[in-house]
Every structure is written in C-alpha cells, then in structure tokens.
Amino acid sequence: MAELAMRAEKLDGADGLAGKRAEFVLDEVVYLDGNSLGALPAAVPGRVADVVGRQWGELRIRSWEESGWWTAPERIGDRIAPLIGAAAGQVVVGDSTSVNVFKALVAAVRMANAGPAGGEGVSGGAGRAGGEGLAGGEGVSGGEGVSGRRDEIVVDATTFPTDGYIAESAARMTGCTLRPVVPAEVPGVLGDRTAAVLLNHVDYRTGRLHDLPALTAAVHRAGAIAVWDLCHSAGALPVGLDEHGVDLAVGCTYKYLNGGPGSPAYLYVRRELQDRFDSPLPGWNSHAEPFGMRPEYEPGPGALRGRVGTPDILSMLALEAALDVWDGVSIEAVRAKSLALTDFFLECVAAYVPAGRVESVTPVAHGERGSQVALRCDDAGEVMKRLIERGVVGDFRAPDVLRFGFTPLYVGFGDVERAARVLAEVLR
C-alpha cells in the first residue's frame, strides 16, 4: 500500500499537466465523473457574470453584434476543432448531441444518395417540398429499396441509447432500414445499400476505444458516409477527424470539455462535404442571408449550415470560457497521462481489491482503451453510493457497472490511488 502511495506521489511530481488542476474549482473529493459532467473551470463564473450583467444587462440587443453573440457557434467550433483534429471552419456549436445526430444522419443519407457531384443528384437538392428522389421515406409501405438507392443505416448496437433512438427516427424519415451491429462486425455488413454508419469513438459503458481510422476506411470502401459520436473521446484523446477522412461527427461538450451541465453540442462537417450538407433542420440561422427575412430557404456557406435556431448564448459563452483551460495543452500529452492514470488505477485495484470481487470490462490494450475504467460487480449500485459517501465520485450504469472517468487536466495519481483504496475498503 505505502509503495503505491509513494509511486503516486512521484508520478504526480513528474506530471507536466499537474498545474492545470489549479484552473478548476475542486475540493477534497476525488472526482472521477468528469466523463459525465466535467468540473467547473475557474474562469467560467466571472465570464458568465459578465455575459449576464454587462452583455445582456447593459448592452442588451447590441450584444448580438458588439459582444460577438451571432458568430459564437462558429467561433467556439474553431476552438474545439484542434482538439478533435479538425482544421478551422468545419465545426459548429449548438443544440444537443441528439439533435446533431439527427442532422448528421439525415444529411448523410442524402449525401450518400446524391452522388459525388453533390447537391442536386438523384435524390434532389435542398428545399423542394415533397416529391423528390426515388424511394423510401416515412409512410412508404415495405422496406425494399429501389434499385440503386442506398437505404440502410448501420448503427453501433452498443451505442449510448439516444444515438440508436435518433438513428431509428432518421431511418424512418428517410425511408431507410436501421441495422444495429456491434462495431467489430460493421465491416462485414457494409455494402452498396449502406447509406450511413453511426459509430461511437469510445463506448460509454465499457470505455472501449473503437478503431476510427480502420472503420472509417471500411465505410468509405463501401461508398457510405461515416458519422462518429465523439462524446467520450473528445478532450481525452486524439481523434484525427481530418487525417482519417471522417465525414461527419458530433459530440457533447460537458464531459472532457467541461462546458457545464447540458452545454451545447457540436457538429463537424468535413469541408469537402459542406456544399452537400442538406440539413433536415434548416432554421434561419443557417440561411445565407438570415436577416434578409426571405421566404425561400438558401443555405449559407460552410459549417454554419449545421446551425438551426438562435444560439443559446449563456451556455455557449460559458463553454467558450471553459475552453480556455486548453490553451497550451497538447491532446497527445493528455492522452499519455490518461493512459498512465487508467493503467495505474487498474494496478492499484489489482493490488487492493480482493481477487474476483470486481471484473474490469475495459480493454487492457492501450489502443482499445478510452479514458475510463468500468468495473463490473453485482452490487454496483450500492457500492457506488458508498463510494460517493466516502468522497470518491464515479457513476453507476445499470445493471452492474461502476464507471470511473479520468480527466487528465485535473485528476492526479494520488487521486487514483485513493480511489482504489476506498473502493477496496467499500468492497471488503
């Protein structure tokens, strides 16, 4: 025991990111739930007070221009972009993850059927009501595809449920069939009927990291569109969207990006696909000339096509302030520390916890591990309650998983050792 505690102290002493902890509001609790709700960055309260008191309270309507409210979705998108390996101009912030999954999947099915020329292919372009394209759609009897139409959406069967529910709706509304398969089996089911594939970069339950480059390549070989959900990877490990040719991606900002409870999600639209991004939610904020008040919809250029309604400024600017903690941080350094933390946690658990009492469902191989460790035990719900009472906060995922998230910007090795020690006490 003493040995692991000493190791922790040494590791903390050598941790190049250790200073980042001071940029968060934290107390004596070991907070291992940053993969559900990130801790409060210290810069946020002051910034929010300014947004409310001065920007809203004093400047009022003028702030849409003078305080940069109108352009916040793209500006903050560009702050997130480097963390997910995207060049500027491809990420827009707004709405919830679920809403963005819907936009991405419907747009993906349209792209997959519009052909590489884009926009005005066989399935029709934006804006014509009814009567477009070839087949399928809500209300059509039978699930059979018309020859040549891509009418299948493949979805990760182990996905966080909302992605599956929304994928089902997107399928229903675009005349597609939904095919849930586990990620490992995805390449085997792809074909010329596949329109889009929705995958999670990291499994929310087990913490398994999926092979984004290989799966994206497989989707592309089949001629389909790859949509990735980055909720459990962005801010914890390199994603490499541009490098790996991902088409569309979505993610939340309240986990490893510390944007605050329910802070707005983001949508990535690969630059080459932006002109073909035909949104099912073409709100006035995505219009080429939003203040022209024109009755005809004409989508604007670039990532802002992913915008819908008026941006939610308080939450959005809290997120912007929260992103300051990333200044000068390399995501590769974050990843290195993340793996060291989860390695060390597994080591401490093995040393402290009675053998057989818990079983890790998180992969051992670094290439297959996100930034969390999930331990299965029959009484997980009760165990987590007692852990929280003792100042170690993780979460419980039904029916039997203890989930511990490791946020490299503010979790240290001493926290890890203490968490494992308290866990062992509770389990004994």
Added chain:
Amino acid sequence: MAELAMRAEKLDGADGLAGKRAEFVLDEVVYLDGNSLGALPAAVPGRVADVVGRQWGELRIRSWEESGWWTAPERIGDRIAPLIGAAAGQVVVGDSTSVNVFKALVAAVRMANAGPAGGEGVSGGAGRAGGEGLAGGEGVSGGEGVSGRRDEIVVDATTFPTDGYIAESAARMTGCTLRPVVPAEVPGVLGDRTAAVLLNHVDYRTGRLHDLPALTAAVHRAGAIAVWDLCHSAGALPVGLDEHGVDLAVGCTYKYLNGGPGSPAYLYVRRELQDRFDSPLPGWNSHAEPFGMRPEYEPGPGALRGRVGTPDILSMLALEAALDVWDGVSIEAVRAKSLALTDFFLECVAAYVPAGRVESVTPVAHGERGSQVALRCDDAGEVMKRLIERGVVGDFRAPDVLRFGFTPLYVGFGDVERAARVLAEVLR
C-alpha cells in the same frame, strides 16, 4: 407637446404594473426591443452565479438530482403554462423554437393520419423503422396523396422565415406538400387533405394579432391539427391555449418572457394528444426510463415526450429565475397596459411626426394588435440607427420597417412619449 408629456406622467402614476420596472436592470435608454431580447430581470445574475458556482462547481454531478436539474424542463414549463392559458403538465422547455416547430409539425402530420384512436392507426405508431403507413415521405416521386391520407401542411405565408423553412423540411420528410397562404385565407384552403396548419399568433413584422380561436376552430372543422407559434404573443397578451382547444404550440422565451439571449424555447402538447405525440426527435430524455439505457425506445408519459437531449441547464435556470417577475401578475393586466401603451404611442406619433413621413402597418383595432407598433418609412434602416444613438432602441426589419416593442412590465408611458418625440426629431 407638454400636454402629452403630462398625460404620460398621469398614466404612469396610475399604472398598477409600474412597480415591476424595479425588478429589471434598466438605465436611461428607452428600450423598445423587448420583443427581440427582453431586458435582464434583476434576480437572474445572482441565481446564475449560484447555479454555476455552487450547483455545478460544488455539487457537480449530484445537482442533476439535488438541484432539480433533471426535472427543470417540465418544472419551468409549468411556470410558463399559466401565461399562455395552459393547465400544468402540458408544456416542456428545451431546444430552439425552430427545433420545436419541427417536432410539432412532424408529430401533427402523424397525428392527423393516425386517426382519433391514436398511436397505432393507419400511419403506424412510434418506433418501427421504415415501411410504415401509406404514402409520401422523403424520396417518393410525385406529390399526389394516396386516397385518405392527409398530405398537406398549410403555413402562414407571412411567417417569420424559420417557421416556413422548417415547415418545408417537415413536409419533405413526411411526404406532404407545403401550402403557404396568408392567415386570412387559411379557412378557405382547408380540406380533407390538410394534415396540419402552422400559424403565428402575432405577425413578427406588422404586429398583427391573428384570431387564434376562430382559426383553430376552422382547422378543427377540417379535421386537421392546429400548431401555433407564440413567440410574439406569450407574455404580452392572453393566449388561452386550453380554452381554445389548440393542439400544439411553440414559443421562444427571450422576448416578453425575458429568459436571456437564445434561452430555450417551449413546446405545448395538449393533454389529450400526448399519448399520440410521436416525436421525430426521440432522444433519451423523452424515454420512459431514461437511465435504463435500453436499446428500444419507449416514450415517457405526458409533455416530457417533447424532450430530446440533455437539458441546457445554465440557460434553463436563468430562464427560471427570469420568470419570477411574473409572480402576482395577471396577463390580462399586462394586455390592458400593452394596448394603452401602443394606443398612446400611435397618438404621440400622430401628434409629433410630420404627416405622411411614416405609415403604421400595425392594425388600429385592439383585437388585431399585438404588443408592438411597426412604422413603415423608406429610410427605416438609417432612422433606426439614429434613434439608437439618441437612446431609443427599437429594431429595423428589412426592407422598410421600424419596429417598436412595448413590454408592459418595464416600459412606461413616459418612455413612450419620449420615443415618439425623439422619432419626430430624427424624422424632421
């Protein structure tokens, strides 16, 4: 001149709502843009600081339960409900107005085709991917309806553009045709192909108040679903959703409800229709058992079916604090003052402004007037700039409209007289 200023003083002295102004952060500016962004209620900054600093910063993840975050969408919906004439349990807060228009219209088309028994009628119930129902839908050639299917969405041709764009998308994705007509002509175009009708209670440009009871009754006589956009009426005048049998309604909260820039919108689903509300955005927050993490979607009971993803807590709780100003206020008193303010403004403009220099496009009849006055003049853009420089803030709507919104909770008759006087100076 002196006479109108004296009248204003008297009117302010007799104004039962005059004390409400002290509950807002205001300065010497005459703020007549509360129909675009409501002023800051004084209770908001402190509440937001608590939400950020204590609820997020200290309680962190525990706040989902302990601070009532999870139930905020329904709880705040119930605060808005009395202002729009709705009994509790029918309003849910979240997402933007545009996203709620999409939910409402798609659900309306499904309801209209599901028959009165609801849920599992000819167009099928929730959750089956592909292949349901009879006809139409994205990708189907030709716009012709299959006999018996209601396949037309009627939309206010003078609507705020986003409603029209979203209605077009809803039509495209449900195999409907979109039919834009001016509200007065709506009754004449309704028939057994009409699925849903989307109308604005108050026209955003002219300030015209449409006849919600009569239009709703006409829609119902045709067997269709009435969807109302309340953005420019809620908080300014009685709406009477329950009384007039409105089916679905949406509205924003950042105008007369003072929720803050881009604060979340709301959705009203009439109680009798809730079991038939089949959302196109069935996110996990609308699930019967959201933490069951079940792969199958099963919608929860009541208005929460309108929820989608994780609620945007900072903005939502700022809105909740903002709603405190309505304690003890009757919407009938607000309406009486609103009409008195707009009457007095028209009177002052007639007295001060050179004849023929501006023309009001807002109806004179009380029964046809919202809470704004729109004046047309060729150089409206330039005139509004100069008004703002002189401390009278309204807004400009292209191409030629000066728009002045009168928020009875914080605008007084002295403000009105001054606004008209400054307007006359600018126009001379």
